[in-house]
Amino acid sequence: xxxxxxxxxxxxxxxxxxxxxxxxxxxxxxxxxxxxxxxxxxxxxxxxxxxxxxxxxxxxxxxxxxxxxxxxxxxxxxxxxxxxxxxxxxxxxxxxxxxxxxxxxxxxxxxxxxxxxxxxxxxxxxxxxxxxxxxxxxxxxxxxxxxxxxxxxxxxxxxxxxxxxxxxxxxxxxxxxxxxxxxxxxxxxxxxxxxxxxxxxxxxxxxxxxxxxxxxxxxxxxxxxxxxxxxxxxxxxxxxxxxxxxxxxxxxxxxxxxxxxxxxxxxxxxxxxxxxxxxxxxxxxxxxxxxxxxxxxxxxxxxxxxxxxxxxxxxxxxxxxxxxxxxxxxxxxxxxxxxxxxxxxxxxxxxxxxxxxxxxxxxxxxxxxxxxx
Numbered sequence: 001x002x003x004x005x006x007x008x009x010x011x012x013x014x015x016x017x018x019x020x021x022x023x024x025x026x027x028x029x030x031x032x033x034x035x036x037x038x039x040x041x042x043x044x045x046x047x048x049x050x051x052x053x054x055x056x057x058x059x060x061x062x063x064x065x066x067x068x069x070x071x072x073x074x075x076x077x078x079x080x081x082x083x084x085x086x087x088x089x090x091x092x093x094x095x096x097x098x099x100x101x102x103x104x105x106x107x108x109x110x111x112x113x114x115x116x117x118x119x120x121x122x123x124x125x126x127x128x129x130x131x132x133x134x135x136x137x138x139x140x141x142x143x144x145x146x147x148x149x150x151x152x153x154x155x156x157x158x159x160x161x162x163x164x165x166x167x168x169x170x171x172x173x174x175x176x177x178x179x180x181x182x183x184x185x186x187x188x189x190x191x192x193x194x195x196x197x198x199x200x201x202x203x204x205x206x207x208x209x210x211x212x213x214x215x216x217x218x219x220x221x222x223x224x225x226x227x228x229x230x231x232x233x234x235x236x237x238x239x240x241x242x243x244x245x246x247x248x249x250x251x252x253x254x255x256x257x258x259x260x261x262x263x264x265x266x267x268x269x270x271x272x273x274x275x276x277x278x279x280x281x282x283x284x285x286x287x288x289x290x291x292x293x294x295x296x297x298x299x300x301x302x303x304x305x306x307x308x309x310x311x312x313x314x315x316x317x318x319x320x321x322x323x324x325x326x327x328x329x330x331x332x333x334x335x336x337x338x339x340x341x342x343x344x345x346x347x348x349x350x351x352x353x354x355x356x357x358x359x360x361x362x363x364x365x366x367x368x369x370x371x372x373x
Contacts, residue, residue, distance in 0.1 A: 003184070004043050006031040006076065007053030011138045012092060015173050016051060016180060023181075037072065040079040049184050051090045052076060052114070055107075057143055062102050069106035070113070077117040088124040088187035089114055090180055095131045095169070118191035126183050126194045128176075135173025135233070136240035145204065146170065146237060153211050154241040164205025171196045172233040200230045207234075214238045218249045222266040222355070258282045259345070271353040278340040278348070285337035292362045293353045294330040296338065298322050301346030306368035307334045315368065322347070335366040 003020055007013045008030035020026045029043050031054065044050070056068040073091070080087065091114045096104040111127050118125040138144045140151035145168065152159050179196045202210075213224050214235055226235040254261045259277035266272040278284050278301075288310055296305070302321040305328050308314070316334075319341065320326045330336050340346040356363075 001025060001048045001184075002027045002029055002046050004029040004031060004047035004050045005053065006051070006072070007055065007092075008032050010053055011135075011144075012133060012173065012176060013053045014137050015135065016053070016177050019177050019181065037075045040075055041082065044076070044079040044083050044085065047085075047087060049088045049090075049187075050076065050080065051092070051180060051184075053092045055092070055110075057094075057103055065102050065106035066109075069103075070109045073110040073113045077113050080117060080123065081121050086121060086123050088184060089117065089126070090183060091125070091127045093127050093129045095129050097129055115191050122189075124187035124189055124192070126187065126192045128179070128194050128196060130176065130196060131169035131171055131199060133173055133176055134170050135237050138173070138237075140241070146207065146234070147241075149208055149211050150234075150238045151241040153208075153215060154238060154246070155243060159208060161204050161208060164203060164208075166204050167201055168204065168207075170200045170202065170230075171198075172200075172230075172237075174233070198229075200233075202230070210234060211238055220266070221251075221263055221272075222268065225268060258284055266355045271351055272355050274350045274352075276348055276350065278338070278346045280340050280343055280345075282346075283337050283339040286335065286367045287363050287365050288335035289330065289332050289362050289364070291332055292330075293332065295351045296328045296330070297325060297349040298328075299325075299347050299349055301340055301344055302342030303346055303348065304339045304341045305336065306339070307331075307336050308366075308368045309334055310366065335368055337368050 003026055005013055005017055005020070005028055008017050008028070009032040013030075017028050017030065020028050029047055031039065031043060035043075052073065054068065054072055056064045059065065059068075077089075080089065091110060093111050094104070094107045097107040097111060098104065114125045114127060117123050132144060132146065134144060134146035138147035140147040142148075149159050151157070175198065176196050179194065183194060210224070210231065211234065217223055224231055224235065226232050251262055251264060257279075259279055259282060261274065261276040263272060263274040276284065298320050300322040302319065304317060304319050307316040310333050318328065320328060321342070338348065354362075
């Protein structure tokens with residue numbers, strides 16, 4: 001499939017073209033600002049589908065609304081009709097097509113042009129009235145508050161909020177691209193009004209506070225809930241605006257004669273991650289928990305884990321090393337320790353199911369005591 005993408009060098013266009021390039025059976029035909037309307041006939045002749053993204057939303061001259069949003073759309077439809085091709089067409093419209101302003105009127109007229117193409121030529125046509133779209137590569141300080149907030153806060157620049165309670169509706173760029181590609185795979189027939197899901201609703205104040213919290217994670221080490229939904233999408237957007245010198249950040253290192261201990265990441269409800277080292281012959285640990293659980297992974301060196309049951313005094317030992325990845329779990333009610341029994345430094349990854357709380361540590365010192373010979 002050859003897919004003609006107008007506005008290929010815009011925000012949505014860049015993301016869509018990259019995704020389409022990942023499909024072995026798809027070739028992208030870009031139409032950018034370097035092209036003219038006269039180029040459309042030749043490009044359409046080679047196209048099996050069209051995604052029409054090109055448009056103006058903040059031109060210096062309002063006449064550009066009519067010239068680009070309406071005129072280019074009509075010229076594109078004329079080129080498709082002249083080629084006699086019943087190829088599928090996606091139009092990226094705007095939720096403002098419902099509003100009585102120059103931009104909204106131009107988007108509505110563009111919708112009417114592609115609807116006429118569906119009626120006259122029988123082309124499958126999908127119109128997506130998009131709310132604000134956010135994600136990587138969106139231009140900041142232009143027409144996206146998410147891009148502006150993410151860019152400015154990632155670069156220690158100020159942001160301005162006139163009405164923190166003002167609610168906005170947003171869709172994420174990956175969801176937009178996925179919707180377009182899914183429709184191109186099965187376009188159906190005739191004119192269709194389509195939508196991208198999910199739509200997120202958030203106040204400007206809440207949006208700003210969430211983005212600020214992402215930056216705070218680097219000092220507190222406590223991650224926001226970035227695994228699903230809006231926060232996941234917003235975090236991916238935020239980090240895409242980090243300057244290259246902020247791709248890295250330092251962690252506190254706690255060291256003594258035994259080795260070092262480094263906390264890497266803490267989560268609100270899924271525990272924390274860290275690692276520690278131990279020199280040959282060093283034993284670390286020697287405590288038990290009532291409820292806390294841990295998982296240890298030796299990634300370098302040789303280790304002997306010791307356990308003693310706090311009620312029965314039963315002892316148990318096991319050896320692991322970095323050549324065979326194994327998880328060793330600590331069990332509530334068993335005091336435990338770990339000894340480097342090798343001749344080189346031991347490095348161990350550690351996950352605990354909760355963030356360490358100094359006021360209620362659930363970590364009680366008690367030696368394993370009985371050594372295996």
